[in-house]
Structures are given as structure tokens and as C-alpha cells.
Amino acid sequence: MTPARRLWLVLGLLATALVVVAAGALFLGSAALSPRAVLSAVTGRAAAESVESVVTLSIRLPRIAVAALAGGALAVAGVAFQALTRNPLAEPSVLGISGGAAFGVVMGQSVGLGLTALEAVGLTAFAFAGALLAAGAVYLIAAAGRGLQIQTLLLAGVIVGIFFSAAITVVISLLDFNRLGGVIHWLLGNLAPVPAGSLGIFAVLAAAGFGLVVTYARELNLLALGEEPAQQLGVNAERLKLAIFGGAALLTASVVAFAGPIGFVGLIVPHALRMLLGPDNRLLVPASAVGGAVFLLVADTVARNIIAPAELSVGVITSFCGAPFFIYLLRTRYRVNL
Amino acid sequence: MTALLELRDVGFAYPAVASRRARPFALAGLSFSVAHGEIVGVIGPNSAGKTTLIRLVTRVVAPAAGDIALDGRPLRRWDPAALARRIAVVPQGVPPQFPFTVEELVLMGRYPHGPGRYFESATDVAAARAAMAATGVLELAALQLESLSGGERQRAVVARALAQEPRLLILDEPTAHLDLRYQAESAALLKRLNREQGLTILLVSHDLNLASEVCDRLLLMAEGRLVAVGAPDAVLEESALGAVFGCEVTVEKSPTTRRPVVQLTWRV
Numbered sequence: 001m002t003p004a005r006r007l008w009l010v011l012g013l014l015a016t017a018l019v020v021v022a023a024g025a026l027f028l029g030s031a032a033l034s035p036r037a038v039l040s041a042v043t044g045r046a047a048a049e050s051v052e053s054v055v056t057l058s059i060r061l062p063r064i065a066v067a068a069l070a071g072g073a074l075a076v077a078g079v080a081f082q083a084l085t086r087n088p089l090a091e092p093s094v095l096g097i098s099g100g101a102a103f104g105v106v107m108g109q110s111v112g113l114g115l116t117a118l119e120a121v122g123l124t125a126f127a128f129a130g131a132l133l134a135a136g137a138v139y140l141i142a143a144a145g146r147g148l149q150i151q152t153l154l155l156a157g158v159i160v161g162i163f164f165s166a167a168i169t170v171v172i173s174l175l176d177f178n179r180l181g182g183v184i185h186w187l188l189g190n191l192a193p194v195p196a197g198s199l200g201i202f203a204v205l206a207a208a209g210f211g212l213v214v215t216y217a218r219e220l221n222l223l224a225l226g227e228e229p230a231q232q233l234g235v236n237a238e239r240l241k242l243a244i245f246g247g248a249a250l251l252t253a254s255v256v257a258f259a260g261p262i263g264f265v266g267l268i269v270p271h272a273l274r275m276l277l278g279p280d281n282r283l284l285v286p287a288s289a290v291g292g293a294v295f296l297l298v299a300d301t302v303a304r305n306i307i308a309p310a311e312l313s314v315g316v317i318t319s320f321c322g323a324p325f326f327i328y329l330l331r332t333r334y335r336v337n338l
Numbered sequence: 339m340t341a342l343l344e345l346r347d348v349g350f351a352y353p354a355v356a357s358r359r360a361r362p363f364a365l366a367g368l369s370f371s372v373a374h375g376e377i378v379g380v381i382g383p384n385s386a387g388k389t390t391l392i393r394l395v396t397r398v399v400a401p402a403a404g405d406i407a408l409d410g411r412p413l414r415r416w417d418p419a420a421l422a423r424r425i426a427v428v429p430q431g432v433p434p435q436f437p438f439t440v441e442e443l444v445l446m447g448r449y450p451h452g453p454g455r456y457f458e459s460a461t462d463v464a465a466a467r468a469a470m471a472a473t474g475v476l477e478l479a480a481l482q483l484e485s486l487s488g489g490e491r492q493r494a495v496v497a498r499a500l501a502q503e504p505r506l507l508i509l510d511e512p513t514a515h516l517d518l519r520y521q522a523e524s525a526a527l528l529k530r531l532n533r534e535q536g537l538t539i540l541l542v543s544h545d546l547n548l549a550s551e552v553c554d555r556l557l558l559m560a561e562g563r564l565v566a567v568g569a570p571d572a573v574l575e576e577s578a579l580g581a582v583f584g585c586e587v588t589v590e591k592s593p594t595t596r597r598p599v600v601q602l603t604w605r606v
Binding site: 224 | 393396397398418419420421422423425426427429433435436437438439442446447449450453455456457458502
């Protein structure tokens with residue numbers, strides 16, 4: 001099978017899974033709606049103000065869209081960071097970059113930015129600045145040793161993450177106490193329905209980040225040879241690093257701004273796909289976009305239903321899956337002594 | 339006929355901070371040319387500037403002084419992909435945690451022939467298979483690089499460079515981690531590629547005897563300068579080597595090839 005045919009086959013299968021999971025998510029929820037009620041809302045036969053229409057179209061559907069977008073974006077950011085740092089355990093939250101973006105968002109919120117369409121752009125800009133700040137700090141700490149060693153990079157990421165969570169606590173403490181609950185809920189990684197206009201902006205930003213990463217997917221493979229050998233094959237290494245870095249930071253920042261810092265998606269999804277598809281980034285990047293959407297949608301549906309009528313944050317589910325998976329990868333695949 | 343590669347009075351120095359050396363390292367007054375179809379060896383002690391020479395010729399770093407020309411055209415005016423279609427480098431070893439298969443590695447060598455393509459074309463696949471056949475790794479194509487022996491890995495890396503269909507092949511310490519049998523195989527492979535495909539080869543090596551056997555001409559470098567240039571017979575000479583390497587050596591003739599064989603005079 002040619003690689004192109006393999007890619008389309010994989011994307012076809014994952015897209016089918018996404019449709020099935022999305023349909024399932026539409027029918028499941030704490031509001032006890034019969035499947036027939038959901039169907040009548042989707043097909044527009046129910047009245048616009050009816051409970052089934054409001055729950056299905058204004059609550060569940062936008063939330064499904066947010067989950068799919070955030071999952072895809074985080075998984076692609078994971079692949080990008082792993083290839084860029086040549087570190088299989090790199091991931092937006094592990095590298096502290098989600099933490100930096102979250103700090104940016106909290107700063108944005110502290111000056112009054114919310115999630116209306118225009119404000120969402122501002123909030124993402126704050127998140128992007130925070131992500132760049134964190135990534136820059138991690139790089140400076142890790143590059144002080146010789147080369148970017150796996151352990152050094154991870155430690156630097158953890159340290160920067162801790163620093164930014166402390167900084168977030170300071171900002172929150174200075175904020176109005178009544179808004180504290182909302183911020184904490186968001187910090188745990190909380191998918192909530194986003195207004196349609198803002199959802200559009202989220203989609204555009206995520207697509208832009210994905211476009212940057214996928215354009216350079218072949219060059220990312222060559223980077224596995226090392227930076228100098230890639231250059232000797234005609235790759236413009238500086239432009240490549242800048243594009244991937246910018247794309248992955250944009251993906252992380254947009255997710256953090258619209259859904260909160262959800263951890264480990266960028267680790268679980270790319271590694272699961274790597275076991276099935278091999279290391280080729282030209283397959284992994286597009287497959288992660290769809291696979292990440294499937295994964296986070298499943299996780300969010302579980303989070304919505306497992307303790308119904310109450311709700312868990314989706315970040316709790318991804319962390320419960322991701323932390324053991326991370327240890328498993330450390331122990332088996334990369335033989336790092338803890 | 340213009341030389342394939344020509345260096346004129348090339349100088350280069352790493353910035354003091356980046357080099358992390360007690361003494362600042364520099365190359366100076368480097369002039370030589372490599373003709374089409376030649377095998378030229380670059381030898382010399384550690385920190386003679388051999389690796390820097392490779393980085394200059396492949397434009398990873400730019401010279402501070404002098405000119406480098408490929409096919410009579412200044413190196414700085416070459417497009418990166420066009421340059422990679424002329425010059426291929428076989429680096430020392432393979433990076434750790436390289437998860438790709440032999441075929442995937444060799445196909446990476448096709449990048450300069452279509453940098454805009456997402457997947458390789460049928461032509462690329464054919465060229466990669468030809469390169470694997472030339473170094474005898476075709477039957478290993480589907481295996482992971484990490485599962486191969488040192489010698490097989492070396493041949494896979496050479497196949498990747500050949501897939502670039504270069505005019506000049508540069509090898510950086512090709513036998514550094516190989517045992518005797520693989521060293522002999524590598525030497526034979528280089529000779530054969532030169533003979534059959536007319537490939538010009540620049541061999542950078544610590545191994546004086548490999549260079550002596552394989553090369554038409556040798557460049558002896560020390561402390562960033564060219565000390566001697568010429569046929570192995572002329573360059574591999576006891577007093578010159580002794581001065582450059584700072585130890586006593588004996589040079590004899592190989593009974594089979596009549597090429598010089600260098601031996602360290604042990605004083606233990």
C-alpha cells in the first residue's frame with residue numbers, strides 16, 4: 001500500500017469513529033432526553049425553545065465541537081513538540097507550555113476579557129504570549145546543559161509549570177473572590193459550550209496551527225536525523241523550528257483559552273497512533289488531529305455522565321489516563337531510571 | 339575542466355563562547371581542490387579542523403574569509419536543495435532513538451529531489467531501492483534501523499546518502515565504530531562506488547591506513563591548517579606524521595597493495 005492510500009484509509013476509519021462517538025455524545029447527558037427527543041431537536045422538528053432543542057443544540061452540540069477541536073489541537077501539538085525536541089515524552093502540559101498559556105489567560109481574564117468573539121481573540125493572544133514565555137524559559141533552562149537531554153527538558157518543563165501555577169495562584173488571590181470558583185473549574189480543564197462566533201474563531205486558530213505543522217510534516221521526519229544532517233539534506237532548519245514552534249504554541253494557546261489546560265492528550269493520542277502507524281509524521285499529524293478529537297470527545301462524554309447529575313472536569317479524566325501512561329512510557333520504551 | 343570543489347584561502351573561527359575551548363579554534367589559509375572522480379582523504383589529529391571542514395563545505399557554517407566553489411559557482415549562491423543534490427554527507431553513526439525503518443531512512447535522502455512533495459514519488463522509491471541495492475541493504479528495507487548490526491547500519495546510512503544521487507560523497511569517520519570485517523567492507527564499498535558510479539569521495543578519517551588504502555590523495559591537517567597535500571606515499575611520511583600527531587610512528591609498505599601502512603611505535 002502506498003503511504004498516501006494508507007493515510008486516506010486511516011483518516012477514513014478515524015473519521016467514522018469520530019462520527020459514531022459524536023453521535024453517542026449527542027444522545028448521552030445528565031438531562032434525561034429520549035433518543036426520539038434528541039432526533040426531533042436535531043432535525044428541527046422540535047420547537048426552538050423546547051428543552052430538547054436547548055439541551056441538544058445549544059449545550060451538547062457546541063460542547064461536542066469544542067471537545068473535538070481541543071482534542072485534535074492538543075494531539076497535533078503533542079506530535080509537533082515531540083518531533084521538534086526529538087523527545088518522545090514532550091507534550092504541551094509536560095513541557096509547562098499549557099501552564100504558561102493558562103497564566104496568559106488568567107492575566108487576560110483579570111483585565112476583563114471573556115469569551116465573546118472579539119474578546120476570545122484577545123484571550124488567545126494572551127494565552128499565546130504566555131505559551132511563548134513558558135517555552136522560551138524551558139528552552140533556556142534545558143539548553144544550558146549540553147544538548148536537549150530528555151531528562152533535562154522534562155525537569156525544566158515541570159519547574160516552569162510549577163512556577164506558572166504559583167503565578168496563577170497569585171493573580172487569582174488578587175481577583176474578586178466570587179469569580180474564583182469559575183477560574184478553578186476552568187483550570188482543571190473544563191469543556192463548556194462556547195458561543196458560535198467564538199467557536200468559529202477557535203476553529204480558525206486551530207486550523208492555522210494545524211496547517212503550519214502539517215506543511216512541515218516531512219521535514220519533521222528529517223529532523224529525527226539531527227539538525228545538521230537535516231540541513232545537509234536541504235532543510236531550512238531555522239524556518240522549520242520557528243514554524244513548528246509557532247504552530248504548536250498556537251494550538252496549545254487556543255485550547256487553553258477556549259477550554260482550559262487539559263493535560264496529557266498530546267502524549268496519549270500520538271503514542272497510541274505511533275504504535276499502530278509507525279513514526280512517520282506525515283501520517284501521525286493528520287491522524288492525531290482526528291484521533292485527538294475522538295479521544296477527548298470520549299473522555300468528555302465520560303466526564304459528563306460518570307457522576308451525573310454532577311460533572312467531572314475532562315482534565316481529570318485525561319490526567320487519570322495520562323499519568324500512568326506517562327510512567328509506562330518512561331519505564332518500558334525509554335528506559336529512564338526514576 | 340573546473341574542479342568539482344575548490345577552496346581558496348578559507349578561514350573560519352567559532353565564536354569564543356560557543357567553542358568552549360581553552361584556546362580559540364580557527365581554520366586559516368585553507369586552499370585545495372577536489373577533481374571529478376577523485377577520492378580525497380582528510381586526516382589529522384583531534385581538533386585539526388576536519389569536522390569544521392565538512393560543515394564549511396556543506397554550508398552549515400559560512401567561511402569568515404576566502405571562497406568555496408562547487409562546480410565553479412560560489413557555495414553561498416547555491417539553493418539548499420540543489421546543494422543537497424550535489425553533496426551528500428554520511429555522518430558519524432545514527433542518532434539515538436531513531437525509530438524509522440531502513441527504507442524510510444533511505445527515502446529521506448530523496449528530500450532534495452522534491453522538497454515540496456508530501457509523499458515521495460515513484461521515481462523517489464525507485465532511486466531509494468537502487469541505493470539500497472548498491473550497498474546491499476535491500477533485503478533489510480523493512481527492518482528498524484535500531485535492530486541492525488553496526489555494519490548494516492553504516493551501509494543503510496550510506497544508502498541514504500546515495501539516494502541523494504550526489505556528485506560528491508563526504509564521509510565523516512565511516513569506520514569509527516566498526517570492527518575489522520566491516521572496516522574492510524566499507525573500504526571495498528567506497529572503492530566500488532567510485533569505480534562504478536564515478537562518485538567523487540571526500541573521506542574524513544582518523545584511520546590513516548583506511549585513508550591510505552582507499553584514497554588517491556590525502557590532505558593532512560593540524561591545528562586548522564593544511565600541513566601536507568599529495569599521494570598517500572608522499573603524505574604518510576614518518577617525520578611529518580610524528581610532528582603532527584606528537585608521537586613516534588613507523589611507515590611500511592603493505593605487502594599486498596604497496597600502499598603505506600602506518601604503525602604507532604609503542605613505548606609502554
